[in-house]
Amino acid sequence: MPSVIEISGLRKTYRKLLRQPHNALDGLDMEVAAGQVHGFLGPNGSGKTTTLRALLGLIGTDGGTMRLFGEAVPRRLPHVIARIGAVVESPQFFRHFSGRLTLQLLAESAGLAPARVDEVLEQVGLRDQAKQSVKGYSLGMRQRLAVAQALLKQPELLVLDEPANGLDPAGIHHMRALLQWLAHEQGVTVLVSSHLLSEVQQLCDSMTIVSRGRRIVDGKVADIIAGHSGSQLSVRLADAGQIREAVEVLVGAEGGVSVAAERERLVVTGAPEAAWVTKTLADAGLYLSELTTETKNLESVFLELTGTAPQAGQAVQVGQPVPGTEETPAAAATAAETAIGGDQR
Amino acid sequence: MNLFKAELHRIARRRLTLLFGLLAVGALLVMTAIMWFNSSTGPSGADLAAAQEMADAANAQYETCAADEDYFAAPDSEYSWVEEDPVLGEMPHEQACAELFWGDSQPEDFIYVYTFQFDQEGVFLLIGVAIVTGLLVMLLAASAIGAEWSSGGMANLMVWHPNRLKVWGAKLAAALVLCAVAVAAMLVLAFALLYLTASVRGDTGTMDGPWWEHTLARVGRTAVLALGMTVIGSALAMLGRHTAIAGGVIVGYLTVGELLVTFVRFGASGIKYPDLLSLYTWIGAWIEGRMRLDHWDPVTGASDPMVLTATDAGLLLGAIMLVFAGLATWSFAKRDAA
Numbered sequence: 001m002p003s004v005i006e007i008s009g010l011r012k013t014y015r016k017l018l019r020q021p022h023n024a025l026d027g028l029d030m031e032v033a034a035g036q037v038h039g040f041l042g043p044n045g046s047g048k049t050t051t052l053r054a055l056l057g058l059i060g061t062d063g064g065t066m067r068l069f070g071e072a073v074p075r076r077l078p079h080v081i082a083r084i085g086a087v088v089e090s091p092q093f094f095r096h097f098s099g100r101l102t103l104q105l106l107a108e109s110a111g112l113a114p115a116r117v118d119e120v121l122e123q124v125g126l127r128d129q130a131k132q133s134v135k136g137y138s139l140g141m142r143q144r145l146a147v148a149q150a151l152l153k154q155p156e157l158l159v160l161d162e163p164a165n166g167l168d169p170a171g172i173h174h175m176r177a178l179l180q181w182l183a184h185e186q187g188v189t190v191l192v193s194s195h196l197l198s199e200v201q202q203l204c205d206s207m208t209i210v211s212r213g214r215r216i217v218d219g220k221v222a223d224i225i226a227g228h229s230g231s232q233l234s235v236r237l238a239d240a241g242q243i244r245e246a247v248e249v250l251v252g253a254e255g256g257v258s259v260a261a262e263r264e265r266l267v268v269t270g271a272p273e274a275a276w277v278t279k280t281l282a283d284a285g286l287y288l289s290e291l292t293t294e295t296k297n298l299e300s301v302f303l304e305l306t307g308t309a310p311q312a313g314q315a316v317q318v319g320q321p322v323p324g325t326e327e328t329p330a331a332a333a334t335a336a337e338t339a340i341g342g343d344q345r
Numbered sequence: 346m347n348l349f350k351a352e353l354h355r356i357a358r359r360r361l362t363l364l365f366g367l368l369a370v371g372a373l374l375v376m377t378a379i380m381w382f383n384s385s386t387g388p389s390g391a392d393l394a395a396a397q398e399m400a401d402a403a404n405a406q407y408e409t410c411a412a413d414e415d416y417f418a419a420p421d422s423e424y425s426w427v428e429e430d431p432v433l434g435e436m437p438h439e440q441a442c443a444e445l446f447w448g449d450s451q452p453e454d455f456i457y458v459y460t461f462q463f464d465q466e467g468v469f470l471l472i473g474v475a476i477v478t479g480l481l482v483m484l485l486a487a488s489a490i491g492a493e494w495s496s497g498g499m500a501n502l503m504v505w506h507p508n509r510l511k512v513w514g515a516k517l518a519a520a521l522v523l524c525a526v527a528v529a530a531m532l533v534l535a536f537a538l539l540y541l542t543a544s545v546r547g548d549t550g551t552m553d554g555p556w557w558e559h560t561l562a563r564v565g566r567t568a569v570l571a572l573g574m575t576v577i578g579s580a581l582a583m584l585g586r587h588t589a590i591a592g593g594v595i596v597g598y599l600t601v602g603e604l605l606v607t608f609v610r611f612g613a614s615g616i617k618y619p620d621l622l623s624l625y626t627w628i629g630a631w632i633e634g635r636m637r638l639d640h641w642d643p644v645t646g647a648s649d650p651m652v653l654t655a656t657d658a659g660l661l662l663g664a665i666m667l668v669f670a671g672l673a674t675w676s677f678a679k680r681d682a683a
Contacts, residue, residue: 081504
């Protein structure tokens with residue numbers, strides 16, 4: 001499948017007087033294939049919005065290349081912009097204009113048919129509020145209006161930054177159905193940046209996870225989650241006092257197996273299979289009371305890959321790495337490559 | 346062209362545009378009403394009768410005074426102070442009476458009638474209307490662009506139109522068209538109202554060929570000034586990316602800036618023509634077409650004049666406008682949006 005978005009080695013450094021330069025993007029790579037809903041995930045400050053801004057020509061970059069529909073941007077952006085609908089950051093509009101007027105002005109500026117305005121208002125569920133001033137809109141309604149303006153051009157590529165922000169559960173469901181319909185029925189490629197991991201898990205076909213301005217992993221959502229699940233076993237012993245002995249037995253029995261003792265249970269990773277744990281412990285005279293396979297969700301994969309998983313006894317600020325895991329993104333990427341499936345870079 | 350039309354609609358549909366429009370028309374109507382009620386083609390019969398009565402009374406009092414040499418010296422005279430007055434006291438008695446009671450008063454001396462002369466005063470009012478309209482459109486243009494930056498609308502628009510020069514050009518063109526239409530409309534309305542006022546309540550005067558030529562030249566240059574002000578207002582909003590910054594710079598210059606220029610003007614003995622420091626001097630020269638500045642020799646008292654022409658003023662004011670427009674263009678093209 002051809003790539004609609006190709007980003008390679010993208011760099012962006014923000015410089016301010018009397019402040020340390022901040023590398024928002026540090027050699028980011030990303031590819032989005034046509035006709036897919038692609039999730040763009042990363043902790044706060046990881047460079048998602050910066051990437052989208054750069055892609056849409058709102059900010060300059062300090063290195064790297066970007067292509068949209070095979071055309072180099074931002075130089076050729078005016079030639080492909082008619083094929084792109086986008087919402088970057090929180091949707092903001094002139095407060096005193098109605099939703100319809102806001103869309104009419106945009107449609108007029110691009111020479112689109114006025115009838116298209118009512119079509120997109122209907123699509124996003126804002127038909128009845130179209131005459132209201134935007135200042136009376138809730139955050140969710142503004143979000144819908146933003147998506148409506150992105151849909152006005154009947155784009156081949158839809159770029160949405162946190163589209164579910166402010167939406168209620170029904171709104172999220174509606175938005176998900178709309179985006180999937182656009183991608184799978186209309187052939188629109190959709191790039192969605194989001195913090196709502198469960199939403200991405202339900203909505204997206206593929207995804208790219210970034211951290212500190214670099215790609216950590218990309219691939220199909222199912223492959224990335226599968227690459228992280230199944231190898232972690234939770235073990236409880238009939239006699240909790242034998243936990244230390246069990247750790248020694250398991251670690252000594254096979255290389256590559258790591259065992260962590262957590263209160264009254266063991267967490268075993270890298271074991272060939274669950275039966276091997278049962279047999280090894282039984283042979284040593286240690287008997288199990290419980291053995292479960294822990295399946296990871298996208299959230300745990302995301303937290304693990306971006307190094308933002310909370311640790312017992314350690315306070316971690318949102319978007320900041322866990323103390324002691326502050327390896328470079330490159331190192332994190334390398335570690336991830338050896339640990340999981342999917343296309344880790 | 347589509348973008349230009351959309352920008353024109355965007356600025357025309359703003360509430361502030363409607364508000365400023367109503368404000369400008371309202372102010373024009375108030376000005377016309379003041380002229381209407383203050384102006385008169387001549388005194389009425391009642392005015393003439395009252396004036397005649399006052400003139401007769403004054404003349405009678407003068408004659409009484411002139412006929413009585415002891416008029417001021419009488420013990421119960423309320424004018425006993427005249428004899429001790431250093432000026433009146435030295436005058437011959439009759440002259441003092443004439444000074445005091447307006448000897449030989451005529452009814453015209455007691456008629457206070459203002460007649461609005463359109464051919465002389467109307468042009469100044471038209472120039473004032475054009476300048477005020479220009480100021481309002483300057484603020485309107487700055488507000489429209491500033492509000493788009495602060496509301497996030499500008500970034501949104503750039504996602505639709507990534508060619509920034511095209512966006513800036515469309516916005517500037519829309520503001521200039523609005524300014525031209527607003528100034529023309531206000532001038533036509535002001536001309537009609539003031540001419541009507543002069544026709545009914547005053548005097549239209551002599552509006553011959555030379556008058557039209559001179560008036561159209563001055564009003565035309567004022568309209569061009571209004572367009573330049575709109576460019577500067579738009580450029581300031583584009584540079585500051587906020588209405589308040591553009592408005593602050595404009596109001597700041599008009600108040601503090603000119604105040605500082607005045608201080609410098611009074612304190613700068615080394616500058617031969619300190620009036621050149623004030624922008625108002627150049628604006629005046631531009632509108633009037635010619636302005637004479639004098640340097641008085643402190644020893645001989647002789648004048649060394651300097652003449653500013655409309656060309657001189659146009660070059661300076663045009664350069665200022667181009668600098669702001671150029672900075673705004675460069676800034677918009679190069680700076681990150683958001």
